[in-house]
Amino acid sequence: MNELCHIRSIPSSCFCSPNSKTSQKNPRQALVKVQANRVSISMHNSEMKVPHVLTVAGSDSGGGAGIQADLKACAARRVYCSTVITAVTAQNTVGVQGVDIVPEEFVAEQLRSVLSDMHVDVVKTGMLPSPGIVKVLCQSLREFPVRALVVDPVMVSTSGDVLSGPSVLAGFREELLPLADIVTPNIKEAAVLLGGVPLRSVSDMRAAAKLIRDMGPRNVLVKGGDLPDSSDSTDVLFDGEEFYELRSSRVNTRNTHGTGCTLASCIAAELAKGSSILEAVRASKRFIETALDYSKDLVIGNGTQGPFDHFFALKNISQNSTRQDKFNPNDLLLYAVTDSRMNRKWGRSILDAVKAAIEGGATIVQLREKDVETQEFLDAAKVCLEVCHSYGVPLIINDRIDVALACDADGVHVGQSDMPAHVARTLLGPEKIVGVSCKTPEQAQQAWIDGADYIGCGGVYPTTTKENNSTVGLDGLKEVCLASKLPVVAIGGIGPSNAHSIMEIDVPNLKGVAVVSALFDRECILTATRNLHSLLSEAAKLKK
Ligand SMILES: Cc1ncc(COP(=O)(O)OP(=O)(O)O)c(N)n1
Ligand SMILES: Cc1ncsc1CCOP(=O)(O)O
Ligand SMILES: [Mg+2]
Numbered sequence: 001m002n003e004l005c006h007i008r009s010i011p012s013s014c015f016c017s018p019n020s021k022t023s024q025k026n027p028r029q030a031l032v033k034v035q036a037n038r039v040s041i042s043m044h045n046s047e048m049k050v051p052h053v054l055t056v057a058g059s060d061s062g063g064g065a066g067i068q069a070d071l072k073a074c075a076a077r078r079v080y081c082s083t084v085i086t087a088v089t090a091q092n093t094v095g096v097q098g099v100d101i102v103p104e105e106f107v108a109e110q111l112r113s114v115l116s117d118m119h120v121d122v123v124k125t126g127m128l129p130s131p132g133i134v135k136v137l138c139q140s141l142r143e144f145p146v147r148a149l150v151v152d153p154v155m156v157s158t159s160g161d162v163l164s165g166p167s168v169l170a171g172f173r174e175e176l177l178p179l180a181d182i183v184t185p186n187i188k189e190a191a192v193l194l195g196g197v198p199l200r201s202v203s204d205m206r207a208a209a210k211l212i213r214d215m216g217p218r219n220v221l222v223k224g225g226d227l228p229d230s231s232d233s234t235d236v237l238f239d240g241e242e243f244y245e246l247r248s249s250r251v252n253t254r255n256t257h258g259t260g261c262t263l264a265s266c267i268a269a270e271l272a273k274g275s276s277i278l279e280a281v282r283a284s285k286r287f288i289e290t291a292l293d294y295s296k297d298l299v300i301g302n303g304t305q306g307p308f309d310h311f312f313a314l315k316n317i318s319q320n321s322t323r324q325d326k327f328n329p330n331d332l333l334l335y336a337v338t339d340s341r342m343n344r345k346w347g348r349s350i351l352d353a354v355k356a357a358i359e360g361g362a363t364i365v366q367l368r369e370k371d372v373e374t375q376e377f378l379d380a381a382k383v384c385l386e387v388c389h390s391y392g393v394p395l396i397i398n399d400r401i402d403v404a405l406a407c408d409a410d411g412v413h414v415g416q417s418d419m420p421a422h423v424a425r426t427l428l429g430p431e432k433i434v435g436v437s438c439k440t441p442e443q444a445q446q447a448w449i450d451g452a453d454y455i456g457c458g459g460v461y462p463t464t465t466k467e468n469n470s471t472v473g474l475d476g477l478k479e480v481c482l483a484s485k486l487p488v489v490a491i492g493g494i495g496p497s498n499a500h501s502i503m504e505i506d507v508p509n510l511k512g513v514a515v516v517s518a519l520f521d522r523e524c525i526l527t528a529t530r531n532l533h534s535l536l537s538e539a540a541k542l543k544k
Contacts, residue, residue, distance in 0.1 A: 050080050050119075051078075051079045051080065051121055051269070051272035051273045051274075052079065052080045052081075052082065052118060052119060052120050052121050052122075052272060053070075053074050053079055053080070053081050053082075053120070053121065053122045053123070053124055053265065053268040053269055053272050054081070054082045054083070054084065054114055054115070054118075054120040054122070054123045054124070054146075055067060055070035055071075055074075055081060055082075055083050055084070055123075055124045055125075055126065055265060055268075056083075056084040056086060056107075056111070056123060056124070056125045056126065056128070056137055057070055057083075057084075057085070057086060057124075057125065057126025057127050057154070057261065058085065058086050058087035058088070058089055058099075058126060058127035058129065058154075058163065059085055059087070059088045059089060060089055060091045060258070061088075061089060061090055061091050061092070062091045062092040062093060062257070062301065062307065063307060064093070064257040064258040064300075064305075064306070064307030064308075065091075065157070065257055065258035065260075065261045065307075066089065066091075066126060066127060066258075066261055067083050067085060067126075068258075069258035069261040069262045069265065069307075069310070070083070070124065070126065070261055070262075070264075070265040071083065072262075072310035072311070073261070073262040073265035073266050073269065073287075073310055074265055074268075074269050075310070075311075076287070076310040076311055077265075077266055077269035077270065077273075077287070078269075079268075079269035079272050079273065081265075081269075082114045082118060082120065084107060084110040084111050084114060085102055085107075085110065086101070086102055086107055086126075086127055086128055086129055086133050087099055087100060087101045087102055087127055087129045087163075088100045088102070089127075089163075091157070092301055092303060093257065093300065093301030093302065093303030093304070093305055093306050093307070094301070094302065094303035094304070095157070095160070095161055095303065096157050096161035096163070099129065099163070101129045101130055101133075102133075104130060104132035104133050104135070104136050105136075107133050107136055107137070108136040108139070108140065111136065111137065111140040111144075112140065115140060115143075115144035115146075116144065120144075120146050121146060121147045121148070121271070121272035122146060122147060122148045122149070122150060122268040122269075122271045122272045123141065123146050123148075123149050123150070123268075124149075124150040124151075124152065124264050124265055124267075124268035125137065125149070125150070125151050125152060125176070126152050126154045126261055126264070127154045127163045127164060128154075128164055128168055128171075128172075128176075129163065129164050129165075129168070130167070130168065131167050131168055131170070131171045133168075134168050134171030134172065134175060134176055135171060135175065137176070138171075138175040138176055138179060141179055147271070147272075148181040148182075148268070148271045148272075149179050149180045149181050150180070150181065150182050150183075150184070150264050150267050150268040150271065151172075151176060151177065151180040151182070151183040151184070151217065151264075152183075152184045152260055152261060152263075152264035153172060153183060153184070153185050153189045153192075153193060154189075154260065154261070155188070155189050155192055156188060156189075166192075169192070169193070172193065173193070173215050177212075177215045177216045177217045178215070178216030178217070179216075180216070180217035180218070181217065181218050181219060181271070181277065182217060182218065182219040182220070182221060182267060182277055182281075183212065183217040183219075183220055183221070184221045184223060184260070184263060184264050184267070185208075185212065185220075185221075185222055185223070186222075186223045186225065186226055186260060187199040187204075187205065187208075187222065187223070187224060187226050187227060188226065190205070190208040190209075190212060190222050191208070193212055193215070194208055194211055194212065199222070199227075200227075200228075201227070202224060202227070202234055202236065202245065205222040205224055205227075205234075205235075205236040206222075206236050206238070206243055208220075208222050209221075209222045209236050209237070209238035209243070210238060213238055213240060218239070218240065218277075219237065219238065219239045219240075219277045220237070220238045221235055221236070221237045221267075221281055222235065222236045222238075223235045223260070223263070224236065225250075225256075225259070232247045232248065232249060232250060233247070233248050233249070233250045234246065234247050235281075235285065237277075237278065237281055239277065239278075244278065244281075246281060246282065246285055248285050248286070248288075248289040249289065249537065249541075251289065251292040251293050251296055252296065253292055253295065253296035253297075253308075254304060254305060254306050255292065255295045255296060255298050255300075255305075255306040255307060255308040256292065256305060256308070257305040257306055257307050257308075258307055258308065259288055259292070259308075262287075262288060262291070262310065263284050263285070263288055266280075266283070266284035266287050266288070267280045267281055267284045270283050270284060275390070276390075278390075279389075279390035279391075282390065282391050282392055283389070283390070283391075283392040285392075286391075286392030287392070290312060290328045290330070291308050291309060291310055291312050292308055293328070293330060294308075294309060294312035294328075295307075295308035295309040295312065312328075327394070327411075327433045327453045327454070329454065329487035329509075329511050330363070330511060331363045331364040331393075331394055332363070332364060332454060332487055332488075332489040332511035332512040332514075333363045333511060333512035333513075333533075333536050333537070333540060334361060334362050334363050334364075334512055334513065334515070334529070334532060334533050334536050335362070335363070335364045335365075335366065335456075335489050335491075335512060335513065335514035335515065336354075336357040336358075336362035336364070336365050336366070336514075336515065336519050336520075336529065337365075337366040337368045337398070337491070337514050337515065337516045337520075338350060338353055338354065338357075338365070338366065338367050338368055338369065338516075338520060339368060339369075339370075339465060339516050339517070339520050339521070340369045340370060340371055340372050341370075341371070342516070342517065342520040342521045343520065345521070346520075346521075346523070348525075349380075350367065350369065350372075350380040350384060351380060351383050351384055351387065353520055353525055354367075354384045354387060354388070355387055356524075356525035356526045356529065357519055357520075357525055357526075357529045358387065358388065358391050358393050359526050359529075360519075360525065360526045360527070360528070360529025360530040360532075360533060361529055361530055361533030361534075362393065362519070362529055362533070363393065363512070363533075364393060364394050364395075364396065365384070365388055365393055365394070365395050365396065366395075366396040366397070366398050366413055366514070367380065367381055367384060367395065367396070367397055367398060368398035368399075368413075368516070369398070370398075374400075374402075374403065377400065377403050378403055378406055378407055381395070381397060381403055381404075381406075381407040381409060382407045385407055385408070385409055385410075388410075394410035394411065394433060395409050395410050396409065396410060396411045396412060396413050396433060396435060397409045397411070397412050397413070398412070398413050399412070399413070399414065399415070399418050399419075400412070401414075401419055401424055401427050401428065404428065404432070405427065405428070409432075410432060410433050411428065411432045411433025411434055411435065411453070412424050412428065412432070412433075412434060412435070413435040413436070413437070413456060414434070414435070414436055414437070415436070415437040416436075416437060416438075416439075416443060420450065421434055421436040421446075421447060421450035421451065421452045422449075422450035422451055425450065425451035425452070433453045433454070434450075434451065434452045434453050435452060435453060435454045435455070435456055435489075436450065436452040436454075436455060436456070437455075437456045437457075437458070437491075438455045438456070438457055438480050438484075439457065439458075439470070439472050439476065439480070440476075440479075440480065441479050441480060441482070441483030441484075442483075443480075444457075444480045444481075444483040444484035444486070444488075445483055445484060447484060447486055448484050448485060448486055452486060453486070453487075454486055454487045454488065454489060454511075455480060455484060455486050455487070455488045455489070456488075456489050456491050456514055457472065457476075457477050457480045457481070457488050457489070457490055457491065458471075458472060458477070458490055458491035458492030458493075458514075459471045459472065459491065459492025459493060460472060460473065460474065460476075460477050460490045460491065460492045460493060460494060460502065461473075461492055461493025461494065461498060462492070462493050463492045463493040463516075463517070464517070465516045465517050466492070469492065471492065471493075474501065474502070474505060477490050477502070477505065477510070478505050478507060478510075481505070481507040481509050481510050482507060484509070485509070486509065487509050487510075487511045488507075488509050488510050488511065489511055489512050489513060489514045490502045490510065490512075490513050490514065491513070491514035491515075494513045494514070494515050494518065495515065495517075495518030495532070496518065496531055496532055496535055499513050499532060499535055499536060499539070500535065500539055503536065503539035503540065503542075504539070512536060512540075513532075513536065515532065518532065519532070
């Protein structure tokens, strides 16, 4: 049995377990526990919960990986991050020019400074360059238990330079991994942990995950980004019972330096916020995919592997715009729009419909519930939001700004005769997503002025889902796209038989299709969504 508390075995309302040594060692936390007995830190009469990750890793002078990546990842995920530095590397986008290992006594002192004073939820480890450092870390974790331990078994840099030699392997296998809640090797690191047998396929990754789990960690994520000849990046998560194959599209870019550190830090940050392992991994993979996509053309350094931008969400702010762009236009690829009538016809709850669509690959979801009572709509929106967020998928509410505000949804979609888009923007603030329906170039230009994030253009083809809805056809769709800088999603009568003709329109801001009946008026939503998603992914690749 692991000495660390398992993340799922602790109720989210309890930070310090009653037997936690931390609460005895740290008078401030003990005070908090007695006074408040819940997840909070008392400060000047106000209570503020601060999820906290401690990263134990090496410094990268180039700023792309290591401690620097961890700090940026945690900040981007809105989690506090403290740092224990194990080594200082002289490093850039070309490679690692030098490594200076911090003496193990001083690593121990840093650990004590942080853990004896601050309430750390999750420890994440990166470069652990000597057996002595692995040992002092394990001692500290026993002395100051935390809620979860994420081990990124960093051994070789992206440039191929060795960061931790084979001397640390025994400490990893015997002491550190048995304490870990999750370990995140890439295929090379998994091979090293298992004594050198190379991994060449997803089935090798599954076998490796099983063998590594036998070393003691509760979950193993084998990252397949380096597998040759695959168009997707597939990672295998094994929790001792189930295997999950988690896919993301491979972004064609040189800027991948620091992805391993960032992924592990994001997982740690999500665990610190209370997510389950599966939710944390899913959200983190999605974060990396989006960050790489936004950063694919960045030029930092002259080497072969550049860093990427963790703060893509602030992109528009840094470009002097007043609008904060937390929205990724690529999310519009497969926009699933629910319909209460169809759910009723097939005897499904809104939640079941949404779950199936997300499982099938929907990249954004809209609740379009025209004839449900407000209370029912709000309750459904709340549970759907949880599910959507556990998959990193945004949830948009159709028409009802009040419902969007009440459940803190990611945004709203309004039509030309609904609440005007500029009013929706004012009510929701800069961080939420506002989508607006447009049929004409004039409406498309106004959508930009009003502060919308995207345009829904249609009906492109005739539909029975929306009554009295005139169609714009492929030409009308193209005109709307050309009239605006905003990303556009096509809607109306779209399904597997005609989605390709939409995606073939040669305009860069046409990002995907929004679909109701081709997903929700089907016997199996999962299969329908999966089929359409694979078709759209292929079409999007051709567009790039
Ligand atoms: C993505 C997307 N595009 C367009 C619409 C249509 O919205 P609207 O014109 O307000 O019509 P209703 O959906 O409210 O009937 C949409 N919902 N989503
Ligand atoms: C909401 C909406 N707005 C324009 S067409 C449409 C309905 C799209 O539904 P379907 O995908 O079933 O044709
Ligand atoms: Mg509407």
